[in-house]
Amino acid sequence: MAYTIDLSGKTAVITGSNSGIGLGIAWELARAGADVVLNSFSDRDEDHAIAAEIAGETGVTARYIQADMSKGDQCRRLITDARQCDILINNAGIQHVAAIPDFPAEKWDAIIAINLSSAFHTTAAALPMMRAAGWGRVINIASAHGLTASPYKSAYIAAKHGIVGLSKTTALETAEEPITANTICPGYVLTPLVESQIPDTMKEYDMSREDVIKNVMLKRQPSKEFATVEQMGGTTTFLCSDAAAQITGTAISVDGGWTAL
Numbered sequence: 001m002a003y004t005i006d007l008s009g010k011t012a013v014i015t016g017s018n019s020g021i022g023l024g025i026a027w028e029l030a031r032a033g034a035d036v037v038l039n040s041f042s043d044r045d046e047d048h049a050i051a052a053e054i055a056g057e058t059g060v061t062a063r064y065i066q067a068d069m070s071k072g073d074q075c076r077r078l079i080t081d082a083r084q085c086d087i088l089i090n091n092a093g094i095q096h097v098a099a100i101p102d103f104p105a106e107k108w109d110a111i112i113a114i115n116l117s118s119a120f121h122t123t124a125a126a127l128p129m130m131r132a133a134g135w136g137r138v139i140n141i142a143s144a145h146g147l148t149a150s151p152y153k154s155a156y157i158a159a160k161h162g163i164v165g166l167s168k169t170t171a172l173e174t175a176e177e178p179i180t181a182n183t184i185c186p187g188y189v190l191t192p193l194v195e196s197q198i199p200d201t202m203k204e205y206d207m208s209r210e211d212v213i214k215n216v217m218l219k220r221q222p223s224k225e226f227a228t229v230e231q232m233g234g235t236t237t238f239l240c241s242d243a244a245a246q247i248t249g250t251a252i253s254v255d256g257g258w259t260a261l
């Protein structure tokens with residue numbers, strides 16, 4: 001039997017998808033035929049324009065729904081407002097870097113809320129819809145930092161390790177149903193989140209942009225290349241395919257060999 005990836009008739013909700021990896025995933029799912037619901041906390045014309053562009057280019061239905069993923073009730077409202085959620089991509093995330101004694105408690109709380117608790121709330125709201133539809137995919141975007149640690153990123157690493165565990169639990173609770181739950185663990189991807197860290201790091205180490213990229217950012221990424229948002233989209237689309245129906249409860253690294261070290 002040949003496996004093709006045709007997601008027409010499915011609706012994908014992607015949290016934190018007005019830029020970066022979430023947006024890349026939305027494009028790839030739309031190219032595979034899924035209707036997509038984009039999200040972030042803002043409600044600007046340009047957010048809605050991104051959805052219109054995806055709809056125009058791919059022919060799917062694309063909507064933008066504002067909801068703040070730091071608030072549990074808004075996470076659940078995102079799913080109910082979407083009305084259908086066959087594919088749930090928990091992608092929204094923020095970062096803060098500081099040693100543990102200096103780590104602001106409010107930053108800890110925000111990172112745990114956006115990067116981890118939001119996925120609990122959206123999954124809780126989406127699973128009944130998937131069960132009613134008789135099919136579902138939950139894909140959580142963690143990080144190489146969901147499997148390994150680095151100093152000064154305590155909240156991010158705790159949240160990303162946590163979401164790997166949440167995915168496993170979701171997989172076990174749905175194991176006998178046509179629903180899978182997995183984590184994708186990207187290495188460094190050149191998104192606005194990463195791009196914004198380059199100027200400060202150049203100043204801090206008195207380095208050129210090229211040196212920061214090669215010797216700081218990609219130091220632990222053996223391929224010495226950024227992964228791309230299209231690769232995250234392609235991996236996501238594969239996990240939605242029939243070929244991946246028995247892949248559940250796993251963490252897939254897309255990290256140029258980082259976690260092989």
Ligand code: NAD
Binds near residue numbers: 022114144188189
């Ligand atoms: P990004 O800043 O481009 O995207 C983050 C998204 O989350 C944005 O759409 C932003 O609007 C949204 N967001 C932030 N706070 C939100 C909130 N309160 N409510 C709703 N949406 C919110 O960054 P990215 O690099 O694309 O990151 C996406 C995910 O990938 C994150 O979970 C990040 O931890 C993870 N990741 C990124 C990399 C990388 O190298 N870029 C590596 C590993 C993991």
